Amino acid sequence: MALIKVVVFAFAVTVSESLLSSVWDTGINKTVPLVMWHGMGDSCCNPLSLGAFKKMLEEIIPGIYVLSLQIGSNIMEETKNSFFMNVNNQVKDACDIISKDPKLQGGYNSMGFSQGGQFLRAVAQRCPSPPMLNLISFGGQHQGVFGLPHCPGESSKICDWIRMALNVGAYTKLIQEHLVQAEYWHDPLNEELYRNNSLFLADINQEVMVNESYKKNMLSLKKFVMVKFLQDSMVDPKDTEWFGFYKPGQSKETFTLQESPLYTEDRLGLKQMDKAGQLVFLSADGDHLQFSKEWFVENILPYLT
16 A cells, blocks of 8 residues: 655745835735744744744734744744644644733734644634634645645655554544644545544534534634635645545545535535625635735735735
């Protein structure tokens, strides 16, 4: 049996002075606090990724308060937790951090990168106070993943270990509780196994039972913005970034969100949100988490004010 490839989700984007100038021209004159959550293998304050991005946002939106979530006592622990800490515990910690931050009590926008997108959706569904206003997901895997084309650093022992663990048994209790990737692993060849054993994704996607509070809390969002990367070589299938996935029983043909039972039965309120214009589907013509400064200013900035 071939080992399943797993990718390390990390955020990387460059900024420049021309971006700052173009944003000043938009005439932003008010701010809403922003909460960010990074992807796997990254950290809240990496100066080459979210650290730089946070600084850029603070420069282009004067007065904005940006909380980049740190799940761990230090950067090294946080990076490790992005691989191996139970996602439900991570979400609980994030909710606790947000609820205790006095600057967020009037409401906040959120921005999740890669797996941080579905983690922040869990925050929206489980922790409605203080209220999340807009949720922006960059390449989030909202229907999970099944097979990942490559893992940065092919010789990485972590990548090799994750491949082996998923191959042996993604839905075993031990792996579900201790491997982040397994908690949003969605096997279309065995949907029942997924529904009955997924500790995180099956719950937030209402696969087994409908938690009415999850639906109510999603409906309270002003906008749920999903960004899909059209040339994504890390996420499989990339349709998951718009809440699509493989049709059950195979791993070639996909369905859209609107064709899924989650939507047609409106178990999470997404159909109602779609009809009300609360869902926003954006695309960027690049690989995973790669977008231009012009694209960001034009498409994302309006949801941050």
